[in-house]
Amino acid sequence: MNAAAQTLQIRRVGIDTWRENVAYLHRDCPVARAAGFQALSKVEIHAKGQTILAVLNVVDDERIVSNCELGLSEDGFARLGVQEGHPASIAHAEPPGSIAALHRKINGERLGKEELAAIIRDVASARYSKIELAAFVVATNQYELDREEVLHLTEAMIAVGRRLDWQRQVGAELVVDKHCIGGIPGNRTSMLVVPIVAAHGLLCPKTSSRAITSPAGTADTMEQLARVDLSFETMVEIVRKTRACLAWGGTAELSPADDILISVERPLSIDSPGQMVASILSKKIAAGSTHLVLDIPVGSTAKVRSTGEAQRLKKLFEFVAGHLGLQLDVLLTDGRQPIGAGIGPVLEARDVMAVLQGDPAAPQDLREKSLQLAARMIEFDPAVRGGQGYEIARGILDSGRALAQMNAIIDAQGRRAEALPLGSLTHEVLAAQDGLLCELDNLRIARIARLAGAPQVPGAGILLLKKQGDAVARGEPLYRIHAQFGADLSFACAHAARDNGCRIGAR
Template identity: 70%
Template sequence: MNRPTLAVRRLGIDTWRENVAFLHRDCPVVRAAGFQALSKVTIAAGGQSIAAVLNVVDDAHLLEPLQLGLSEQAFARLGAADGDAVSIEHAAPPPSHAALRRKIAGERLGREDLHAVVADIAAERYTKVELAAFVVATQQYELDREEVLHLTEAMIAAGRRLDWNGSGGGRPIVDKHCIGGVPGNRTSMLVVPIVAEHGLLCPKTSSRAITSPAGTADTMEVLAEVELAPERLKQIVHAVNGCLAWGGTAALSPADDVLIAVERPLAIDSPGQMIASILSKKIAAGSTHLVLDIPVGPTAKVHSEAAAQRLKRVFEFVAERLGLTLEVVLTDGRQPVGRGIGPVLEARDVMQVLRHDPQAPQDLRAKAIRLAGRMIEFDPAVRGGDGERIATQILDSGRALARLEAIVDAQGRRAEPPPPGPLVFDVPAPADGVVAGIDNLRLARIAGLSGAPQMAGAGLDLFVKLGDAVRRGEPLYRIHACVAADLGFARREALHDSAYAITGGAR
C-alpha cells in the first residue's frame, strides 16, 4: 500500500531534542488517516525515516494543506530539502514500550528490558512525555544496583566508544568528575592541565549544565570551542595530553543527552540515572581511571555522610563490573567553591588561580590540587602520597597555565571572551552577624534567573563565605545579567531570600 506523500517544509521551530511534525487541519492525510495532535508518526524521504510527534495547525500562512512541516531537530535528522516529497504513517509503539510501562508501575527491569529502553531513547522513538515518565519513574522507584549496572551498559552500547589504541603508552587514561550540586566548583579546568602536564592522558568530556548555572563545557566555551568531532578530539588529546570538551558532539552515550534534555526542566537528577550517566560517558570516552568528587552538605545533592557512603558503594559496584578503576573523594559541599557562579565568572576564577592572582579563590585552588594529586597517583611511577606535592609544583611553576593555554589553542581559542554581564545589583546583608549557612540550591536558582548559563556573562559574584562577618547593608554578592528582565527576576528572588543565613553579632 502506497503511503500518502506531502511536500516537506522547514518551519524553523526549535523543539530541543524532540522530532516534531506539523500538519494543517485541512490536510487530506489528516482526514483520511485519522491523525490527531500528539499522535506518533513515521516520516520517510529518500530512504531515511524518523519518528516524530504530530502537531496540528489551522493557519495556512504557517503551513498549507498539502505540506508537512518539520521542526529544526526533525528536519536535520530526516536530511530532506525544502519541497521534497515525504510520506507519513502512524508509528508503531517503540519495542520497549511494555518495559517502560512496567517501570512506571514500579517494577524492576532486567538487562534486556533496559537495553531495549535505552536503544529506543537513543533512536528518539520516545516522546518527551514518555521520556519524562521514565525519568520520574527512576526517581520515584529508585533503581537497584543491578539495574544501574544494566542501564550503564545499555548507555555505553547505544553510542560510540573512543579507543586510544595504546596512546597512553600503557599508562592510565584518567579523568575526573563531580556529581554536581555545588555552584562554582570549576576544578576540572585546573585539574586537567595539571594532570596533562604531568604526562597522563586526560580526555575530559563533560555535559552542559543540567540543573546548575554552568557546567564545565559551558565554562570552557568562554575560552575555546567545546563542540569537537571525535577525530578532532583524538588529535587534540594526542597533541596536548588532554581536552575539555562537550561530550554530546562525540556521540558518547547519546541516550544520556536525550534524557538530560528532559531532566533539566524537571530539575531531576535521580541517583541511578546520575551514576549511569557519569560512568557511561567516562567509559565511552575511553577512560580507564576516574576520580569522582561527591560534595556533601545540607543543600548539596548529597546531604549526609551516610548517604554519600551509600552512593559511593553503588558507584564502586558498577565501576568494578565494567573494568573502570574508581576512586571516590568526599568533599565539603556546604557552600559554593570559588567566587563566581556562571560561565564567565567561573572562567575568571580558574584563570586567577592559574595566574597566581592575589584575588584568586584559595578554596578552588586547594580543592583542585587535592583532586589532581589523586589522579597523578594513578601513575604507577608515583608513590602514594606524593600526588599533591607534584600537583602543587606544576601549578606554582606556571606549567599548568601553559598547558591550559595549549589546550585552548588546540581546541580553538575564542577571539574575545565575553565580559561579565553589565547589568548588576548588589544583594545586601539583612543584618549584622556572621555567615552561618549558604543555600547552594537557592544561589543556583538566582544565578539561573539572572540568565546563566544561556547568557555566559550572567551569574553571581560572591563577596563573603561561611564564617565571614558582615554588617547590615554590606553586599553579600553581586548579580550580573545581560538582559534587564533577567536582572529583575534575579533581584526579586534574592531580596525575597538571599540564600545566606546570618546569625549572632558582627565580630
C-alpha cells in the same frame, strides 16, 4: 496510492524542540485528513533512504506550513538530513517495542537487563516522545533502581553510543578522568585539574554534559574560552596533540541516550542516584577512561546531605565501576557552600583563568580543591608514590606549566575570538545585620543565578563578595547579581528579597 504514502515537501520550521523530533502538518493537508493523523500522534517520516520518528503537531497557520508541506523542527530536520523542498512520505508509527517494559517500571516493578537495554535503544533512536521520556525518568526516580538495574542501565547506555579506544588511537593504556556529581555552584575544578594532569603527562580526555539544574556546567564554562561541540574525530585529534580536551560529550555521540534523558531531567530538576550513576559512568567508559576520581560534595544544601547518604552513593558507584572494569577513587568533599567567587559561565571561566595565571586575588578554595583532586589523579601514575601527587600538582600549577597546557588545549579546540562580557545589569544583595556569615545556601544561590539568566545567558550569574566565616557589617554587599535582561534581574532580585541564601550569626 495510499494517502499515507503520498509525498509532501519538507519545510524547515525554525523551532528548537530540544532533543525531540517534531513534525508539523496543516489541518487541511489531504494526507493528514486521509490518514487520520491527530496532534501528538507518533509518525514515521521517510526521505532519501532515511527514516525518523517524530511527534506530530497540527497547525492552522499557512505561514508555518502549507497543506502540501511537512514541517520539521530544528532537531527533526537535522536528524533527517535532507534539504528543504525534498519530497518525504509520512506514516503512522508503531509504538516503541519497549513500551511494555516502561509500563512495568511505572508500576514500580524491577526491570531486567534486556528490558532496560530495549528501553535505552528506543530512547537513543528517538522512539520515545518527551511524555514517555518523562514517564521513564519519573518512574526510575520514584521507584529507585536497585544496584543491578543501575549496572544494566549503565551497560545499555554505553552500548548505544560510540566508544573511544585510546589504546588503539594513541597507544595509551592509562586514561584518567575526574568528575563531580554536582550541586555546588562555581565548582569548576575540572578546568584546572585537566591541564595539570595533562602537563604531568597523563592522558585526560574530559567530556562533560551541559548544566542540568545548575547555573553552569564544565562544558558551558569552557565554551566561554573555546569550542566544546567537537566531533568524535576532532576530539581524537586534539587529544592526540595535547593529551587532553574539555569538550561537550553530546556531539561526540558518547552515550547519546543520556543526553536525551538529560533533556527531560533538566526541566524536571530530577537527578536520582541510579540515573546519576548510570549517566556519569556511561560517559566516562564511553570516553575511554580507565581511571576516575569522583568528587562527592557533602553538605546540608548539596545534592548529598549526609555522610551516610554519601557512603551509600559511593558504594553504588564502586559496585557499577567495578563490574565495568573502571578503577575508581571516590572523595567525599566539603559541600557546605559554593566553590570560588563566580557562579555562571563567564564568571566561572574568569575564576579558572585567574587561578591558572597565579593571580593573588584568585579564589583560594577553588585552587586548593583542584590541587587535591589533581593529586589523586596524578597518583594513578605507577611512577608516582602515594602522597607525592600534591607537590607535583602544585609545582605544575605554580610554574605556569598548567596555564601553558590550558592555552594549548584552548587553541586546539578553537579559541573564542573575544571574551563574552558580564551581564551589564547588576544588583548588590546587602547584609541585613552585623555578624559572621555562617551559611551560604547552595540551592538558593544557584536558583538566584539561574533566575538571572545563567547558563543560557553566559554573562549572567552571581559574584560572591563574602564566604562562610567572613565578618560582615549591616549594609555591606554579600554578592552581586549580574543579568543581561531586565526581566531576569527582576526575577532574581525578587527571589533574593524573599531569601538571599545567606545566614548571618553573632560574631
